[in-house]
Amino acid sequence: xxxxxxxxxxxxxxxxxxxxxxxxxxxxxxxxxxxxxxxxxxxxxxxxxxxxxxxxxxxxxxxxxxxxxxxxxxxxxxxxxxxxxxxxxxxxxxxxxxxxxxxxxxxxxxxxxxxxxxxxxxxxxxxxxxxxxxxxxxxxxxxxxxxxxx
Numbered sequence: 001x002x003x004x005x006x007x008x009x010x011x012x013x014x015x016x017x018x019x020x021x022x023x024x025x026x027x028x029x030x031x032x033x034x035x036x037x038x039x040x041x042x043x044x045x046x047x048x049x050x051x052x053x054x055x056x057x058x059x060x061x062x063x064x065x066x067x068x069x070x071x072x073x074x075x076x077x078x079x080x081x082x083x084x085x086x087x088x089x090x091x092x093x094x095x096x097x098x099x100x101x102x103x104x105x106x107x108x109x110x111x112x113x114x115x116x117x118x119x120x121x122x123x124x125x126x127x128x129x130x131x132x133x134x135x136x137x138x139x140x141x142x143x144x145x146x147x148x149x150x
Contacts, residue, residue: 003029006088008072009097010037011056012049013134017096017123019063024121025092026065033086034060034069041075080111088116095123 007025011018011034026032036057042049049056053071061069073082093099097120104118 002031003089004031004033004087005029005090005092006033006035006086007092007094008035008037009094010042010046010049011060012042012051014059014063015134017094018060019065020123021092021094021121022060022063022065028090028092028119028121031067032065033088034066035072035082035086036060036069038072038074041072044075080107080113083111083113083116090117090119093118093120095121 005025005028007022009018009021022032022034025034036053037045039049039053042053051059057069057071060066070082070086073079091104093101093104101118101120108114108116108118
């Protein structure tokens with residue numbers, strides 16, 4: 001049987017940390033489907049998205065490890081409602097995602113999704129492995145705070 005892996009995220013400004021997450025998620029199975037957060041979900045939980053969910057989905061789907069990408073549910077809809085569409089065997093969480101594995105496993109069991117595994121992948125510890133770090137670096141550079149300037 002072909003294991004289907006589901007990864008989730010915002011993927012606002014694609015960077016090496018995203019690629020690393022998706023490469024590790026792909027290693028868990030044969031088919032990687034990525035759920036890209038709906039714009040309204042990003043607004044409510046994080047920040048105003050830099051790019052819209054249609055473009056973010058398209059960019060993510062273009063990455064080599066990704067077999068398929070879909071836009072997640074509007075935040076007024078339960079996050080678990082996407083599971084019958086995606087049909088994952090494994091949910092791969094990123095190292096820096098604020099999801100508690102135990103609570104996700106319990107919520108899955110409560111909803112009858114007893115066969116889905118939940119696992120957390122390792123992070124990429126690089127200087128610019130996160131969207132906020134990249135934005136901060138761009139701001140520093142635009143303000144002339146580069147350590148390489150003379």
